[in-house]
Amino acid sequence: MAVVAWDDAMGVGSSVLDSDHRILIDLLNQLHDATETGQSREVVGSVLGVLAEYVEHHFRREEVMMAAVGVPDIEAHRRQHHALEARVAALRDRYQAGERGALDEDVVMLLKRWLTEHIMVLDKSYRPWMEKAGPQAGTGKRGTIAVP
Ligand SMILES: [Fe+2]
Structure with missing residues (x-):
């Protein structure tokens, strides 16, 4: 199955958040590669651990x-974050506890889909606010928004 690639259409108006999204996509691709090439539990488990963190x-x-x-109204967005991270954390815990079937190719594809859909829909909806804050938003430069 094709690897997900970040592209400009995923831009959310903040270089810091775009870079985070690239890292997440990269980790998902690493997870996909690790499961597809039959890497050990330790390798797959550690990629999953880094992804969850x-x-x-x-x-x-x-x-x-x-x-x-x-x-405005960031509660729905926050709720989706909590649901997504709870699912990834539960998956990591089940896999690391020895449940081999916890992570098959379908699960990895599902994770990719959730995350890319989240970026393309909910994250892109805040783009106008990030752009208004300026290209340095989140970089901590020019006294704008500091990177948490
Ligand atoms: Fe988000």
Whole structure:
């Protein structure tokens, strides 16, 4: 199955958040490669662990930045973050606890779909606010929004 690639259409108006999204996509592709090439439990488990941690880190950063640039009604977005990160964390826990079937190719494809849909729909909806805050939004430069 094709690897997901970041492209300009996924841009959300913040270089910091775009870079986070690239990292998440890269981790998903690594996870996909690791399962597809039959890597050991340790390798797959550790990629999954890093992905779960980065998802959480990124979502908190994105939430702080959305609030800082004045995006309205961020509760629904926050709820989707919590649901997504809970699913990834549960998957990591089940896999690391030894449930081999917890992570098959379908699950990895599902993760890719959730994440790319989330970026393309919900994340892109805050783009006008990020753009209004300027290209330096989130970079901590020019006294704009500091990177959480
Ligand atoms: Fe988001």
